[in-house]
Amino acid sequence: MWHYHGSYGFRHTDPKYPFGIRTKRLPDWLPGTGPRGDVRMPWILLDRRGRRFANEYDPYLQDTGARTLGRYDPLVQDYAALPAWLIADSEGTKLYSFGRPTSNERGIAYEWSADNETEIASGILQRASSIEALAQAIGVPGHKLAATVEDWNAACAAQRDDDWGRPPSSMMPIVKPPFTYAAVWPIVSNTQGGPVHDSRQRVLNADGKPIPGLYSAGELGSVFGHLYLSGGNIAECFVGGRIAGREAALRGRG
Ligand SMILES: Cc1cc2nc3c(=O)[nH]c(=O)nc-3n(C[C@H](O)[C@H](O)[C@H](O)COP(=O)(O)OP(=O)(O)OC[C@H]3O[C@@H](n4cnc5c(N)ncnc54)[C@H](O)[C@@H]3O)c2cc1C
Structure with missing residues (x-):
């Protein structure tokens, strides 16, 4: 095997559900044409140090999304974004189901709720009342997370992500508490x-x-x-x- 295709997603908290759960499947897009203008993605991804590290809505995300999580950071002798942290605010959390479970095994299925509330109750997603509380929960210094979110919100206002090239139409600021967060992992969908x-x-x-x-x-x-x-x-x-x-x-x- 020389490659696998996959995006990023969640782990179910119920050990009886043995599959990873991809984030909502947004339309794939190709460089040059850009994504559909009406597609919004309410979250950003952070590495374990609380920094963005990738375009969360890369072209052909169902193949490429997993790749950026695999970076080994020799400085700390560990993977920089395993897990990565997905964060969104309360407005973004209302937008649509964050997860899209798929499985082909008889008798094993999971339906994700439309407003993400069932997943917040079951712990697949978690909730923090403030940026400070969120920082504490994911083990990042509060001022670092605050700076990351501030930078992101400024990028949203300017409609430009100079750091990672996120498509402007997909960008949503992270402002309104409570904040939703979850550990996300690479999800395998196909091997080559x-x-x-x-x-x-x-x-x-x-x-x-x-x-x-x-x-x-x-x-x-x-x-x-x-x-x-x-x-x-x-x-x-x-x-x-x-x-x-x-x-x-x-x-x-x-
Ligand atoms: C959900 C899904 C969606 C897809 N969508 C597309 C698409 O839109 N477009 C596209 O181009 N491709 C798509 N593919 C991929 C495409 O279906 C596969 O690449 C293709 O079917 C592979 O054909 P194959 O003959 O190589 O292998 P398979 O179809 O897997 O055939 C292998 C056969 O070998 C048999 N076998 C295994 N071991 C043994 C053994 N020891 N003895 C005897 N028989 C054995 C298996 O039972 C099987 O029948 C999709 C695949 C999936 C799963």
């Missing part, structure tokens, strides 16, 4: 990997030489890796399968 093959779908050994008679087709060993394929899987299945089949048939003949 498998044996390496050449353009004739022949599986290669560790020295890059074809293993006689062994072909691959489909998503296994996909040509896609560094970015989400966005609909290209099925096409690759058709193309790679046809090539592998032809190669195998020709080999049999001769």
Whole structure:
């Protein structure tokens, strides 16, 4: 496996629910075109030192969102944003469900409430009455968190995020208590990997030489890796399968 795709999200407090829960799936967008103008994201993400560290609404977030949480900080010999902290104010919390659970396992399902209140009651989300209380809860000095929030609110007023390039239309200030917060983690939605093959779908050994008679087709060993394929899987299945089949048939003949 050489890569996984995923965004960021929550852990359920009920141990019987074994999956991560992605944040609400906002429309993906691509550089150059920008996101839809009416999409708002009420939260920002902070690292463990209380600083923003990424564009919370990066292009193709369902693939790229998890990546920024993975930075290892050699200065403190620990991961800088594992977990990261999602924070929002009371206005933002009313906007929509923060989480969008998905699972495919029979008998395991979770419905997130429309106003996030059930999750606040169950502890998936938490509530703090002031910035000072929030800082204490996430283990960050109060003045640092206050400065981060102040900078963010100024960026919202100016409609410009010079630090991380958050799309202006998505920006919402964090002003009105109580504040909502939660630990967020990388969420895996798809993996990319498998044996390496050449353009004739022949599986290669560790020295890059074809293993006689062994072909691959489909998503296994996909040509896609560094970015989400966005609909290209099925096409690759058709193309790679046809090539592998032809190669195998020709080999049999001769
Ligand atoms: C929720 C979801 C949405 C998706 N949406 C899209 C999309 O919009 N566009 C797109 O292009 N792609 C999409 N994909 C990806 C696409 O469906 C897959 O890439 C594609 O189906 C992979 O085909 P495959 O033949 O390589 O593998 P699979 O379809 O997984 O086939 C592998 C088969 O091997 C069988 N098998 C496993 N082990 C054994 C064994 N030991 N012996 C015998 N048989 C075995 C399995 O039962 C399975 O039938 C989506 C996938 C998911 C899960």
